[in-house]
Amino acid sequence: MTKTSIICDICGNEISVSDKNSANPQNHKVTVPVIFHTNQEDGRPVEPYVSFESIDICNECLMRLTNLHADGCQGYNEYFWDTEIDKI
Numbered sequence: 001m002t003k004t005s006i007i008c009d010i011c012g013n014e015i016s017v018s019d020k021n022s023a024n025p026q027n028h029k030v031t032v033p034v035i036f037h038t039n040q041e042d043g044r045p046v047e048p049y050v051s052f053e054s055i056d057i058c059n060e061c062l063m064r065l066t067n068l069h070a071d072g073c074q075g076y077n078e079y080f081w082d083t084e085i086d087k088i
């Protein structure tokens with residue numbers, strides 16, 4: 001099985017994509033909200049703002065990034081923050 005290596009944009013670790021997944025080379029990309037501290041055209045510091053970016057991300061970073069949890073089935077989902085897990 002041939003593997004393609006992709007580097008996580010956050011931690012720099014390698015993301016291995018198997019042949020099975022390489023049919024869709026974008027499957028490691030995730031669109032996430034990020035807080036930018038610079039203007040994206042000239043790099044000038046600005047008030048922080050949210051931008052949705054499609055980035056290469058490993059599973060470990062994806063789990064760190066995600067604080068929103070859900071329980072549910074058949075379209076009936078309940079969403080909650082990780083701080084509320086102890087209350088369930």
Ligand SMILES: [Zn+2]
Nearest residue numbers: 008011058061
């Ligand atoms: Zn990573």
